[in-house]
Amino acid sequence: MRDVVLLGPPGSGKGTQARLLLESSNHFVHLSTGDVLRGEIKLGTPLGREAEAIMSRGEYLDEKLITAIVKDWVLQHEGKAVLFDGFPRTASQVDSFVGMEKALGRACHVIEMTVSSDELRNRLMRRCVCAQCGFIDQKCSLKDDKTNEWVCPTCGAGEVVVRSDDSAGVIGDRLALYDRHIESIRERLKAHNISCRAVDGSRSVLAVREDIVAALQEGSR
Ligand code: AMP
Numbered sequence: 001m002r003d004v005v006l007l008g009p010p011g012s013g014k015g016t017q018a019r020l021l022l023e024s025s026n027h028f029v030h031l032s033t034g035d036v037l038r039g040e041i042k043l044g045t046p047l048g049r050e051a052e053a054i055m056s057r058g059e060y061l062d063e064k065l066i067t068a069i070v071k072d073w074v075l076q077h078e079g080k081a082v083l084f085d086g087f088p089r090t091a092s093q094v095d096s097f098v099g100m101e102k103a104l105g106r107a108c109h110v111i112e113m114t115v116s117s118d119e120l121r122n123r124l125m126r127r128c129v130c131a132q133c134g135f136i137d138q139k140c141s142l143k144d145d146k147t148n149e150w151v152c153p154t155c156g157a158g159e160v161v162v163r164s165d166d167s168a169g170v171i172g173d174r175l176a177l178y179d180r181h182i183e184s185i186r187e188r189l190k191a192h193n194i195s196c197r198a199v200d201g202s203r204s205v206l207a208v209r210e211d212i213v214a215a216l217q218e219g220s221r
Contacts, residue, residue, distance in 0.1 A: 001027045001028075001081040002081060002106075002107045002108050002109050002219075002220070003081050003082045003083070003084060003101070003106055003107070003108040003109070004021070004028075004081065004082075004083050004084065004108065004110075004111065004216065005084040005087075005088070005097075005108055005109070005110040005111070006018060006083065006084065006085050006111055006113065007110060007111065007112040007113065007182070007185065007196065008112060008113030008114070008115070008201060009115065009117075009120055009174075009175055009178040009179075009182075010120065010124060010171070010175065010178065011115065011119075011120040011121075011123040011124040011127065012113040012114070012115045012120065012201045013113060013115070013201050013205065013208060014032075014085045014086070014113060015032060015035075015085055015134075015136050016136050016205055017113070017205075017208060017209060017212055018030045018032070018083045018085045019134075019135070019136075020205070020209045021083055021209075021212070022083065024213075027080060027081050028080060028081050028082070028083050029077045029080040029081075029082055029083070030082075030083045030085060031070065031073055031074070031077075031082050031083065031084055031085065031087070032085040032086050033066060033069065033070065033085070033086040033087045033089075034055075034085075034086045035134065036069060036073065037051040037055060037061070037069075038055075038163075041055075047065075047069075055164075055165055056164055056165060056170070057170065057173070058165050058170040058171075058173040058174040058177065059173075059177070060089060060177065063090070063092055063093060063096070066087065066089075066093070067093065067096040067097075067100070070084075070087050070097075070100070071100055074100065074104065074106075075104075078104075084097075084108075088185065089178075089181060089185075090181050090184070090185065091181065091184035091185055091187070091188040094185055094188035094189055094192070095188060095192075098192045098194070108194065109197070109215070109216050109219045109220075110189060110194055110195070110196040110197065111196075111197050111198075111199055111212055111215055111216070112182075112186075112196050112197070112198045112199070113199050113201035113208070114198055114199070114200060114201055114202075115200075115201040115202045116202060117175055119202055120171075120175060121171060121172075121175070123138070124166050124171045125166070125168065125171065126138045127162070127163070127166050128150075128160045128161065128162050129160070129161045129162075129163060130152040130154065130155060130157055130159070130160065130161075131157060131159035131160065131161045132152060132155050132157035132159065133152060133154050133155040133157065135152050135153070135154040135155070137153075195219070197215040197218070197219060199211045199212055199215055
């Protein structure tokens with residue numbers, strides 16, 4: 001089974017779609033580089049301390065550092081196909097990624113999720129994450145109408161977290177940074193003979209899921 005790279009700007013639904021793919025197949029494991037880094041911040045490790053300031057500004061971490069984290073993680077999860085969410089994020093990360101895949105005898109599908117910037121801003125301004133299980137949704141949709149309390153529909157926990165980089169000031173910078181890199185990412189993938197299938201991420205979660213599954217099946221033919 002091949003790895004899957006989910007490309008897409010912040011708020012395009014990579015994490016949500018990765019979760020759905022995980023639910024439908026136990027061949028996959030989900031690597032969100034952002035989640036790994038947030039985990040390090042929570043633990044207060046030296047890596048977490050280094051990452052926190054960079055992430056709060058919406059900038060990218062050092063190339064070598066992130067590539068080493070990804071490689072370690074993949075090696076620890078050998079035997080499973082990886083859903084890459086948040087990596088690669090630059091053309092040179094594509095080169096490192098392809099080098100790693102070749103060295104480990106792995107192959108991948110690449111899906112690019114596209115959503116308009118207005119819709120992305122809207123989603124990111126309203127996004128919240130379950131502190132317990134990481135379920136992602138819009139703030140208003142997770143409130144219990146009767147108690148006015150937040151309840152996660154997946155695990156039932158009652159704590160909602162708004163990511164510190166989902167703030168008005170940082171959202172614009174993160175989207176701009178993505179836009180700056182995406183064309184060169186597409187070019188590098190093409191240079192490596194890896195096709196990238198586009199999926200319209202502005203549709204409903206389930207419609208996007210269907211498109212992704214269809215794109216993966218088409219890519220396997
Ligand atoms: P995400 O959760 O994917 O939106 O990532 C949150 C933040 O983690 C990004 O804004 C970056 O600061 C950092 N990050 C995650 N993945 C990478 C990567 N592949 N390269 C550099 N920085 C990353």
